[in-house]
Amino acid sequence: MDQNESRGLGLLTLSAVLPSLTDYVDTSKSMSCCPKLIVILFFFSLYLVAVAQGGHKPCIQAFGADQFDGEDPEERNAKSSFFNWWFLGVCGSSAVAVLALSYIQDNLSWGLGFGIPCILMIIALVIFLLGTRTYRYCIKRNETSTFVRIGGVFVAAIRNCHTTRSAIAIEEEACGTSHHSSEQFKFLNKALLSVDRHKEEGKVCTISEVEEAKAVLRLFPIWATSLVYAIVYAQHSTFFTEQGATLDRTLFPGFKIPAASLQFFISLAIVLFIPIYDLIFVPIARAFTAKPSGITMLQRIGIGMLLSATCMVVAALVEIKRLSTAKEFGLVDKPNVTIPMSVWWLVPQYVLSGIADVFTLVGLQEFFYDQVPIELRSVGIALYQMYTPPPTPLVPAAPKQNKTSA
DSSP: OHHHHHHHHHHHHHHHHHHHHHTTSOOOGGGTTHHHHHHHHHHHHHHHHHHHHHHHHHHHHHHHHTTSOTTSHHHHHHHHHHHHHHHHHHHHHHHHHHHHHHHHHHHTOHHHHHHHHHHHHHHHHHHHHHTGGGOOOOOOOSOOOHHHHHHHHHHHHHHTTTOOHHHHHHHHHHHTOTTTSOSTTGGGGGGGOOOHHHHHTTOOOOHHHHHHHHHHHHHHHHHHHHHHHHHHHHTTTTHHHHHHHHEEOEEETTEEOOGGGGGHHHHHHHHHHHHHIIIIIHHHHHHHHOOTTSSOHHHHHHHHHHHHHHHHHHHHHHHHHHHHHHHHTTOTTOTTSOEEEEGGGGHHHHHHHHHHHHHHHHHHHHHHHHSSOGGGHHHHHHHHHTTSOOSSOSSOOOTTOOOOOO
16 A cells, blocks of 8 residues: 555656646647646546555555554553654654645745655665565464455344343353353353354354454444534534634734644644653552553543633633634634734644644543554554544645635
8 A cells, every 4th residue: 555655646746747747748639638637637646646545555654553562561561652652743743744845846946845755665664575484473264254244143143033031141151152151242142142043054153252352342432423523523624724714813923824724733742742751650550550561541532622622712712812803803703814813822732732632632542552453453543534534735735825714
């Protein structure tokens, strides 16, 4: 998938360079189709990059966490820190990319702006492949797919849905599984029932397969309720940016910070807070709880949810201040006029949002990695990825199109 992303970025570079090359060619009827071909190439490149990222992003993070031995206490502690530092690396590099690549694309060349990520992706792929012999991983061959096993549990449970509880209990006692089965989702225990004709065909589910299905089913309440956080996360690039676009963004005479660049404060808060969390907060919490990660994953997610709610309260108070200032100066119906209110009023909500991300998003990463069957860890990370869009827009908005609203 990294190879496909490199190809996609290479094609993006080509689509950006081709128009400048065609300037040196005389226009003729035979060249009239070139713009259409370039547009097709451009969008094909975007789709190729998107598909490649969907393939490698969940897998590479799960693969990195798999390099730690969960049975070793020291490595178990390091695995918990891995998610923190992974998130720091993603946010830090995204912040640099937003600042550097946006400047290059706006002031130098779009071809260069796409070419640099392409070269960096190729270098990253080469470095990854160089470590192939040192990675800790295990490939199980000739084993039924986890999706097939879990699907078989649900099919068997539905097939035996009319079976009485007493019959299931007798079957569990006969198989010696009654003490190993969890109490949740007991309707899936019907998949353990041996019906003679199915037993001969080898279609009886084992206790481990049933527990795998239960583990996946346990994720959905957390996944569904945590979708609310995605609403808060979406405010970074929408409502917060719209607020900033109407305020006084002058940092010093002659320079205005772009409204979209205010998201840099989120990345900055994350980069500054993660070392504090990992090096100070976790050891202190570990002394009280004796847990390797200091607090549980659900506690971490809950703290992040509380901070995100606080962030929304602060944003609402700032919005009240912004609207009252607009009314005071008669600017409510003048969306293109700057409100005499400093953009620094928005910094607290950006900082709170970044700290909330450290708790919630990293907690969700670790939760969906840890709570799924081993074979589905990349799927668990993919569930987490659904909460967040790509951290850096590949094609930023053109700077000359200044659209603001009061």
